[in-house]
Amino acid sequence: MGTRGQDRGLHARLLSALGPAITAGEYPPGTVLRTDELEERFEVSRTVVREAVRVLESMHLVESRRRVGVTVRPAEEWDVFDPQVIRWRLAGPDRPRQLRSLTRLRSAVEPVAAGLAAELATPEQCADLTSHALGMVATSRGHQLESYLVHDVAFHRVILRASGNEMFARLGDVVAEVLTGRTQHQVMFSDPDPEAVSLHVRVAEAVRERDAERAESLTREITVGAMRELDVLAP
């Protein structure tokens, strides 16, 4: 999978150099980055530096003050919901912690989303769910992890969209990133847990039958499994 962060333009390139570095903790909170220093170090003009800094500022990663410079803010103030920040942290040394946070977030949101989906999903969305669940079953054996992942991601995306909540829907990308990361990093060799596969099928059923309670609690089981898996793989 290619570079996610549209590196079009120098400012974007600078951003994808500074962002990861800051979120990785290479510049501890309080570090000051002078504009002309950055200019020189990255061989770009002030214009470019300033634009990149403005974006970092909007993410609360840094604060630009006169006579002082661009100072790195403490991690507690970062916009940890910014997709860009999430990606940077997933790619850095903070990955385990970020993965844990995200999985916990999933465990809170997805069950509720599934419950709503059971009430609001269109026939087409129900069909998609079933289709992807069956796709997961079909690809769950024999090291077809790539294809399995596609269905898994699509399944959760449909659930989140069908919830009718715009904010839940936007978490689709994040979930995709977590699932993709999991496949590529850790469980590359073992086939998916049959239990999990079965749960997805049953969630699709529950949604189709408009059984919100069941959809919610089954999805909760899925996310509990995800958390358990994380605990097993990363102490």
Next chain:
Amino acid sequence: MGTRGQDRGLHARLLSALGPAITAGEYPPGTVLRTDELEERFEVSRTVVREAVRVLESMHLVESRRRVGVTVRPAEEWDVFDPQVIRWRLAGPDRPRQLRSLTRLRSAVEPVAAGLAAELATPEQCADLTSHALGMVATSRGHQLESYLVHDVAFHRVILRASGNEMFARLGDVVAEVLTGRTQHQVMFSDPDPEAVSLHVRVAEAVRERDAERAESLTREITVGAMRELDVLAP
């Protein structure tokens, strides 16, 4: 309660002019804003316009392309988790929808956070919880809505922080905004629901006694109440 969005600098001023306008739908998706037009209209230099545009771009509100201009993106692509975007939408005509989304998000996250808090809260956090819950009780009668709000916000902030999840913790500001908005907009005249007050006290108890199950389900009752309240006040 002053202006939230640090209007320091022309670019910030421009941002807080364009952001609300776009999120309010004043520029329908596909609208193109040329740089020199903005320059002229807001009487600022190109530098300033570009910096503001870069930030809007990082929120996925607009897309800047050569030879075409700065085009407004469809709402489905906006970063609806960006605190800035949330604030803008809360201040605009999309407020009801945004409030509904946020309340639903609360109903997903806060119970889980409370469960975690019951396991992880420090003695000091437990004390704070109890203190604020009692504060709510004390101020829940006799039109002391201002003071009540302070305790309410603080209570939920402590829960979210005590969950030990950085992402949950960052939702404190959002919750604060929702609660504040509710007080200032709608229920200005009636005292808080005694039932809700009691629930807060019992959540504090449950956390103090490390009873995660109870903390979670009591908090779920609180959020259910919040959703119900929203349904009653806004059809």
Next chain:
DNA sequence: GTGACTCAAACGTCATACGTAAGTAACGTC
């Protein structure tokens, strides 16, 4: 030691010039 004052550092803003990609239309060929 405290206060006001001065100074300079670094960002903030502006204006201008030139580079560059990408629609658009003109052009020519088939």
Next chain:
DNA sequence: GACGTTACTTACGTATGACGTTTGAGTCAC
């Protein structure tokens, strides 16, 4: 007449020099 190619024009992208403004720090007088 339809289609592909070329050239042009437009609006953003980048670079640079100049000046304004804030503000931390050091200085000086009291």
